[in-house]
Amino acid sequence: xxxxxxxxxxxxxxxxxxxxxxxxxxxxxxxxxxxxxxxxxxxxxxxxxxxxxxxxxxxxxxxxxxxxxxxxxxxxxxxxxxxxxxxxxxxxxxxxxxxxxxxxxxxxxxxxxxxxxxxxxxxxxxxxxxxxxxxxxxxxxxxxxxxxxxxxxxxx
Amino acid sequence: xxxxxxxxxxxxxxxxxxxxxxxxxxxxxxxxxxxxxxxxxxxxxxxxxxxxxxxxxxxxxxxxxxxxxxxxxxxxxxxxxxxxxxxxxxxxxxxxxxxxxxxxxxxxxxxxxxxxxxxxxxxxxxxxxxxxxxxxxxxxxxxxxxxxxxxxxxxx
DNA sequence: GCAAATTATTTCAAGCTTAAAGTTTCATAT
DNA sequence: ATATGAAACTTTAAGCTTGAAATAATTTGC
Numbered sequence: 001x002x003x004x005x006x007x008x009x010x011x012x013x014x015x016x017x018x019x020x021x022x023x024x025x026x027x028x029x030x031x032x033x034x035x036x037x038x039x040x041x042x043x044x045x046x047x048x049x050x051x052x053x054x055x056x057x058x059x060x061x062x063x064x065x066x067x068x069x070x071x072x073x074x075x076x077x078x079x080x081x082x083x084x085x086x087x088x089x090x091x092x093x094x095x096x097x098x099x100x101x102x103x104x105x106x107x108x109x110x111x112x113x114x115x116x117x118x119x120x121x122x123x124x125x126x127x128x129x130x131x132x133x134x135x136x137x138x139x140x141x142x143x144x145x146x147x148x149x150x151x152x153x154x155x156x
Numbered sequence: 157x158x159x160x161x162x163x164x165x166x167x168x169x170x171x172x173x174x175x176x177x178x179x180x181x182x183x184x185x186x187x188x189x190x191x192x193x194x195x196x197x198x199x200x201x202x203x204x205x206x207x208x209x210x211x212x213x214x215x216x217x218x219x220x221x222x223x224x225x226x227x228x229x230x231x232x233x234x235x236x237x238x239x240x241x242x243x244x245x246x247x248x249x250x251x252x253x254x255x256x257x258x259x260x261x262x263x264x265x266x267x268x269x270x271x272x273x274x275x276x277x278x279x280x281x282x283x284x285x286x287x288x289x290x291x292x293x294x295x296x297x298x299x300x301x302x303x304x305x306x307x308x309x310x311x312x
Numbered sequence: 313g314c315a316a317a318t319t320a321t322t323t324c325a326a327g328c329t330t331a332a333a334g335t336t337t338c339a340t341a342t
Numbered sequence: 343a344t345a346t347g348a349a350a351c352t353t354t355a356a357g358c359t360t361g362a363a364a365t366a367a368t369t370t371g372c
Binding site for chain 2: 357358359360362364366367368
Binding site: 258 | 317319321322323331
């Protein structure tokens with residue numbers, strides 16, 4: 001993964017490979033920048049931000065398994081991140097009457113306010129970091145990636 | 157990060173934000189699939205594959221700091237991955253006469269052959285996973301991502 | 313020549329990540 | 343009722359990841 005500038009081999013499968021490498025490098029580059037800024041400016045991490053973003057969109061709460069599916073990470077992973085957010089008072093687990101295996105996870109009032117603050121700044125960062133991508137290209141790129149997702153979800 | 161299907165807010169910065177989310181989800185989706193296949197088929201990991209891919213392109217070897225820069229990961233990170241590859245006999249460190257702080261890291265003969273095998277299969281996977289992206293879209297996407305990279309590299 | 317700054321790397325602590333195994337609870341079929 | 347199995351979650355072990363501190367070697371400025 002993450003091969004880079006050099007010979008530029010050609011052939012049948014090479015175009016897709018080159019696309020994948022570019023895609024991966026672009027997202028890693030941006031991710032690294034965001035991680036650094038989240039740490040410096042808000043003393044938090046990308047995974048915590050991801051979880052909070054998911055919960056912010058679901059005021060009624062989410063199950064752990066919902067979070068895991070939505071964030072594309074493993075089940076056990078979410079446990080740890082939520083544990084930390086709980087211990088920081090940003091997230092709460094609520095046991096449910098119906099099914100005692102599950103717990104609804106949601107932002108606390110503090111968590112919600114904290115997230116709103118960070119999210120606003122975050123959106124500005126993205127605007128800055130992707131600012132050189134023209135409106136047109138941004139829309140085209142988004143469209144292609146959306147159709148990639150549709151194809152993926154509907155595969156075999 | 158990784159927000160998903162839902163309201164679809166609109167506004168000035170929202171287009172870039174949506175693009176970023178799509179980009180991140182696409183690369184995470186593909187990455188997860190590759191990670192799983194590398195584990196199942198070759199009992200290896202993505203980071204190991206990345207390091208070996210970098211070294212494969214540099215038969216004369218690379219410094220640790222070159223690897224770190226090239227792979228967009230921290231210095232300390234590379235140390236651990238290379239340690240494991242060395243203990244598996246796939247990579248070798250060679251101390252240099254000139255500068256004794258540094259060591260040239262390169263693939264062993266076994267490492268080179270192992271990587272060639274995996275890389276061939278890997279390329280097929282990418283072709284499969286990105287197969288639904290048309291040739292045209294692939295070229296366009298690659299072009300946009302390339303110009304993103306140029307802009308990024310040339311920012312103050 | 314030698315102290316100070318710089319460079320290359322490793323070590324460390326904390327946190328993230330996965331896959332697999334374990335626990336508790338629920339649903340179902342006897 | 344009670345076994346059997348499935349579901350939701352947590353725990354565990356191994357590995358990845360970062361940022362910061364430590365170590366060692368080189369270069370620079372007097």
